[in-house]
Amino acid sequence: MKRLSGLLVFCALAAAWEGLSRWGVVSRLYFPPVSTIAATFWDLTVSGLLPGQALSTVSRAVAGLLLALAVMAPLGLAMGVSRRLSALLTPTVELLRPVPPPAIIPAAMLLFGIGTGMKLVVIVFACSFPILVGAVDGARSIDPGFRLTAAAYGLSRRDLLFGVILPAAGPSVAAGFRTAVPMALIVAVLSEMIGASSGIGHYILRMQRTFAIPEMYAGVAMLGLWGLALNAGTQQVLARLLRWHAGWKGGI
Amino acid sequence: MIPPDPPPSIEGVRGGSSPPAAGGLFLLIFLLILWEALSRLALLPPDAVPPVSVIGEELWGLIISGELVGQAGLTIGRALAGFGVGGVGGVALGFACGVFPGFGRAMRMTVEFLRPMPSVALIPIGILFLGLGFGLCVAVAGFACAWPAYVAAVAGAATAGPELRDTARVYGLRRWESIVFVLAPAALPQIMAGLRTGLAVAVAVVVTTEMAAAPNGLGSFILEASMAGRPGRMYAGIVAVGLVGAGLNAVFVALRRRALAWMPEAGQR
Amino acid sequence: MLTIEGLTKSYSQNGSPATCALGGVSFSVPKGAFVSLVGPSGCGKSTLLQCVCGLMRPTAGRVTLAGREISAPPPEMALIFQNAAASLFPWFTILGNIRFVLRRAPGSKAQKLETARSALAAVGLADFAEHYPWQLSGGMQQRAALARGLAYGAEILLLDEPFASVDAQTREDLEDLLAGVARQQGKTVLFVTHDIDEAVYLADTVVALTPPPAKVAAILPIDLPHPRDQIASREDRRFLDARKAIHALLRRV
């Protein structure tokens, strides 16, 4: 029953939409009945068209995310540990950080053309800052007790890095990464809307332009589902990696 | 689903960013000079990446003529209005979901379905009702920035520990007093963090919406500059957007510091 | 007279078998008495206090105050939590914390302010009224929580290991402060601790609990003269004997 209340509200809203559309209260052309959208969604999913389009988008988003992680997490940790490096890079970072990623798409297109390269650049740009900031913060806010302990037991710098700094900053990096996930997806979609021949963003835009409105909604729904899945997947992986952290924070 | 932690901030830990050492500024200046040189020597294509000085000149000219200021004003107005609507809505919904678990459960599925919707894909639909300017930007940005606020408020509503809740009960306070004076202030730091993300999202989405639909505003300015084949103007527009984002963020951080003055390190989280 | 009769509490966690924290505890606290409740960690002392205070419904048994059964926090009781730092509202100053819990109390604003200030003075925090909790040391926070409980004007004070995380010197000061205030104002006190010395030092009666599910292991009257002294009372033969007896009791069970 507890679970049902959510479903109930959801169904009620869907039914309201259906009714409004069928009775012509809202433009049926732009708000086709939910049942029509659902049927379209089903057909396009079974035919493999939508999942395929979404997959190419998601894979680009994931590639961008991982790239950003690979570069920015170590850089952020280094900035968090070394005050000098942080002082060196902070002005540049702070200058770039407030630029909204969509605003650089036109520039990226001039520079990198319209291929996958441009999209990756924009995605990486969008994901970099949350991850970087998470890593800086994580490394900076390590409990001094941990560092002292490592020092008291005469551990090497390498051990300190891999045994203390990395795991201690992990949750913060993960939090940054989680902020970056939806951003990666949105920016991937946006970059496809401007220049691509594949991807769910492009599909949605194209359907919109050719007035295939139910197909457009189906695309939006598919994107929503992928967003949900990507979020949940990230959550699962991070929860697994940071099991100790969940227990630690929730356990004492 | 665990809501994501509010995004950390660089200046978070010690309340105030570390002093920008001379080295950092030198690096920045060096990079700009490098850009200038590469562009002047045509090692970077000058019609894609004009020299910094050209961009600066263009920017200055646009500021003097008031053209950019006007566009920026429009963008800021739209972003703030969208942020106001979406932020308030998201916080209210999220806080209510957190405080009243039954309500939260009832809304959960709908919210989780709506949350990942790309707001930008909804622009053509929005045009039907909201036209092409202010209303549209506010709606799309509001929709987008409601979610970070929502997530933060849901998490924030659970921040007050059992000791605080029970203290209010022991001392005979009413339910509403407990919500207003205990749960809400405890949630404030997280909500502020969520709102801060929301503000950045609002700016980004307004710019995108302007690019896609609005006849004016900085986003439109950037796109038109690129369409007219004038990269200098385009970069000037991008810089202006960055300044708008940074300015709004700075103002918000200052306000947040005041709102959280009671915290050990105002500005933490 | 506060009476606890056959108090039983099981925590049922969804899925896992229920933890039985209290297995039928009965004792009573006469008006004006200082009763210490001592028992091993995790035996259910906090659970007991929460049931007594009406914050939690017992699984069986009942708590009555002057004959009336308690089902919601009564205005006659103030509970001071185990962890003071977590129970002070960080967004109010120390004074604000006290004034906040006095919202529903009768009296004018000025009167309440007066009450709050004098409670702070009683615990020696008059100069820190406008400080936020985190600006104080752990011991000061503990005193602030105590002041809040005192200002509330409740006849009955329930204290849950209030001095557990305070350093030894401060702790002695706080013990003496509490004992003094309680005697002066004729409060009824139910004081939970796991420190046998402390329990004996403060109380008129010590109630010892067994490991979970907690039952009453013994009720021991302490006949040490008041006021007590950190050096002299603790060297007193009666103190040492009581201490030894409870020690033996808790080790045995």
Add this chain to the structure above:
Amino acid sequence: MLTIEGLTKSYSQNGSPATCALGGVSFSVPKGAFVSLVGPSGCGKSTLLQCVCGLMRPTAGRVTLAGREISAPPPEMALIFQNAAASLFPWFTILGNIRFVLRRAPGSKAQKLETARSALAAVGLADFAEHYPWQLSGGMQQRAALARGLAYGAEILLLDEPFASVDAQTREDLEDLLAGVARQQGKTVLFVTHDIDEAVYLADTVVALTPPPAKVAAILPIDLPHPRDQIASREDRRFLDARKAIHALLRRV
């Protein structure tokens, strides 16, 4: 022989005037001795230990171990921090924590594992080797930190209020455990506490410090027979006298 000579430490915070935590402390810890260091909160005890351990450079004075001056954490010393929970790495299991600090120690992997396991067994945590720190109670965490210090094989143990946040019963157990292990393995121990009873109960010698800037207020040999007993030793006249003397000393200054 660990010798502390004229140890002085000022913390200079940028801008504000320097805090002088230690104002010239001198005493020495003979090999195999158990020395308790007692002093009011904030007097600089933790600072002193960190200087002794080489984690921090004193402003003046020096610490020598068998004649050699200490400038970096020497392998002969293990420091057990004030807050065990904060010094156990939450991302390693208990066993992992111990193995981690043994990384640089000589010996094969198997030997080290053996060392780690036997240290855990010594503190009664053999069955919890694979648990994460946060899966253990505060007392168990404290024991794990102790095991880590013991496993490190250092001759000299520096303990900073190791039992401050542990409940009274567990604390008594841990005190006896530490005393037993130290005697058995002939460790030299410098034990910081603010609890006078505990300091006297455990030590061969008690060093009392004044409020900051800390100086040595008194050095008091304790002639209680070993092994000690929580009931009997604490009732002993010599215990009560030493306790009273230090009490008076700390109250006075």
Add this chain to the structure above:
Amino acid sequence: ADPAPLKIGYIPVGDCLQFYVAEEQGYFAAQGLAVTGLPMKGGAVIAPAVEGGELAIGWSNTVSIILAQAKGFDFAFLAPGAEGVAATNDVHALLVAADSKIASVKDLAGKTVAINTLGNINEAAMRALAEQAGIAPDSIRLVEVPFPDMAAALSKGSVQAALVLEPFVTDAVSRGAAKILVPSPHAAFGNPYLIGGWFAKKAWIKAHPAEAAAFTRAVTQASAFIAAHPDKARAILSQRTKLAPELAAKIVLPRFPETLAPAALQGVVDVSARFGLLSKPFPAADLLAVPGN
């Protein structure tokens, strides 16, 4: 009485020159219209704005309106917009990089060609070109690239050809960045054919016959002006679109006809239907609602 305000959506490119001229020359005012022009990003935004009533009239390329008609929208052209005429008014051209080895459309089989928007007139045009050249229409891979970026895409080699619109054709060719492969890529639609025009909801036209007719008259006047004074028209274009004046003087402009003839539209409908953009052709007259007729 004050004239009712009329909101018109247009795209700030040469194809909408009529609008600029009508505004500059005061034709709208002369017809008793209070026109507010809104520069828009493209048909994708204009159509919903017209459907929702935010705009009374908008400019759109023909294929979009044809597609909308097929999906059940009740849009109709009420005034002719730009017309393409082979040899004299070719605003589109298929370009290849200046150093490209591609000599004919046939060589594009298996290659990538940039068009501005998939599913519009240019997709139909590319497919028709392929068919003409005797290669399978889907053997050419089409990607979407905004017009301003096409020259860069060509020189980077990320596309092998691009169907470009003025002023970018003239810009790219005069800079030597590209050369023309097919000068009249839209030939399949007929000669002349309608590139785009001014449209509104049929319901709106029915409800506002006087305004619709007045608008049509103003646009027709503008067309006449452009035909009569091409240099002044170019000056207006340069000033209003911020196009560099040298470029504005050089570029090819479409023809702006004074009447809306079904014949200029039917070819577009038929080609769209042939290449699957449309399920079946319909008479172009369905899309015309010239007020006053």
